Structure formats: C-alpha cells, structure tokens
Amino acid sequence: GQSLEQPSEVTAVEGAIVQINCTYQTSGFYGLSWYQQHDGGAPTFLSYNGLDGLEETGRFSSFLSRSDSYGYLLLQELQMKDSASYFCAVRYGNKLVFGAGTILRVKS
Amino acid sequence: KAGVTQTPRYLIKTRGQQVTLSCSPISGHRSVSWYQQTPGQGLQFLFEYFSETQRNKGNFPGRFSGRQFSNSRSEMNVSTLELGDSALYLCASSLEIPGQGNTGELFFGEGSRLTVL
Numbered sequence: 735g736q737s738l739e740q741p742s743e744v745t746a747v748e749g750a751i752v753q754i755n756c757t758y759q760t761s762g763f764y765g766l767s768w769y770q771q772h773d774g775g776a777p778t779f780l781s782y783n784g785l786d787g788l789e790e791t792g793r794f795s796s797f798l799s800r801s802d803s804y805g806y807l808l809l810q811e812l813q814m815k816d817s818a819s820y821f822c823a824v825r826y827g828n829k830l831v832f833g834a835g836t837i838l839r840v841k842s
Numbered sequence: 843k844a845g846v847t848q849t850p851r852y853l854i855k856t857r858g859q860q861v862t863l864s865c866s867p868i869s870g871h872r873s874v875s876w877y878q879q880t881p882g883q884g885l886q887f888l889f890e891y892f893s894e895t896q897r898n899k900g901n902f903p904g905r906f907s908g909r910q911f912s913n914s915r916s917e918m919n920v921s922t923l924e925l926g927d928s929a930l931y932l933c934a935s936s937l938e939i940p941g942q943g944n945t946g947e948l949f950f951g952e953g954s955r956l957t958v959l
Contacts, residue, residue: 742882764944765944765945765946767945767946767947769948775952776846776932776950776951776952776953777885777932777934777948777950778950779946779947779948779949782945782946782947784945821884821885823885823946824946825944825946829887829890829898829900830875830887830946830948831887832877832884832885832886832887833884834882834883834884835884
C-alpha cells in the first residue's frame with residue numbers, strides 16, 4: 735500500500751528551529767506536499783517538492799530526497815502561532831495520500 | 843474569492859441513519875476530493891471527482907458514496923451509519939487536472955463534523 739510515516743508529536747521553544755520528517759513508499763511517487771492545520775481549522779497548503787532539494791518560503795522550508803524516500807519540513811524562528819498539526823502528503827497518480835500528522839507544540 | 847464551503851458544519855445522527863454532506867468548491871475549481879479525519883488517523887482519502895467523473899476512490903466500504911454536479915459542487919453520502927463513522931469530513935477543491943504535473947495544492951473547507959450516536 736501507500737503509507738507515510740512522520741513523528742506523532744514534537745515540542746520546541748519559541749525562537750527555535752524544528753524539523754519534521756516524513757518517509758514514504760516510492761511506488762508511483764510524484765511529489766511531497768506539506769499542510770498545516772490549527773485546532774478546529776481547515777488544513778492549509780504550505781509547500782510542494784517535486785524534485786530533490788530545498789524549497790524556501792519565509793520561515794518555512796521543505797526538503798525532498800527521492801533517493802532516500804524522505805522529506806522534511808523545517809520551521810525557523812518558531813512562534814506560538816506555529817503550534818498546529820503538520821501533515822505530509824504524497825501524490826500517487828491522481829490520489830493524494832496524507833500522513834497521520836505531527837502535532838507541534840511551541841512553548842514560551 | 844469565496845473559499846470552499848461545506849454544509850452542514852455540525853450534525854448528529856443515530857446508527858442506521860444516512861447522511862448527505864455538501865461541498866461548494868472555489869469558483870473555477872473542477873477537482874473536488876473528500877477526506878475523513880479522525881484523531882490520530884490523519885486524513886483518509888475517500889474519493890476524488892473531476893468534471894462529474896469519479897477519478898479515484900479510497901478504501902472505504904460501499905456505504906460511502908459521492909457525486910459531482912455540472913457546476914462542480916459535490917455531495918457525499920454515508921448510508922447505514924455506524925458509530926465509527928463519527929469524524930470530520932473535509933472537502934477540498936483544486937485547480938489541478940488529474941494526470942497533469944500536479945503539486946497537490948488543495949484548498950480545504952472547514953469540514954462537516956458528524957457525530958453518530
């Protein structure tokens with residue numbers, strides 16, 4: 735089947751840097767996306783990696799290594815408002831498959 | 843531009859009943875997909891529609907069905923509800939066309955929270 739693995743929970747302090755990893759199965763892989771979801775809110779798109787390397791968008795960066803079937807989301811200068819769930823998602827053909835999500839808790 | 847609208851936002855049903863959830867995508871978006879979200883399970887893919895055609899279906903029993911109308915609005919139906927169907931049902935729309943170098947950028951609605959008693 736098509737499954738993704740990411741840590742269930744990560745805790746960090748304000749101002750710190752945190753990395754959320756995601757590993758996936760390779761069959762039919764097209765690209766890796768990241769979504770953020772605050773409690774009670776809708777998931778919102780953060781980034782996409784179709785090719786190996788780093789994509790940067792402000793304080794957030796996302797990385798992909800297709801040879802390692804691995805990617806990560808890097809959040810810098812953490813703020814309290816970054817406390818949320820983060821999901822990696824892989825497109826297999828026409829289907830987008832999500833990981834179970836990582837709860838990020840930012841402490842002051 | 844209005845976002846993805848889902849109705850109803852909250853509903854309570856009893857076992858054995860059926861439910862229909864509605865989704866209005868962002869104007870111009872022709873792809874609509876549905877996901878079930880339960881605590882600790884992430885988002886489980888239900889189905890995806892493009893131009894009124896179901897393009898993909900997830901691993902859910904036949905009690906879960908959906909359709910898309912010519913205006914891209916979509917509905918999903920769950921028949922013979924079970925306690926385990928209690929979840930947040932999320933609809934997402936996209937500009938992307940199946941099979942054409944898509945980035946996985948979906949725009950989600952706030953969801954319909956279904957409680958089955």
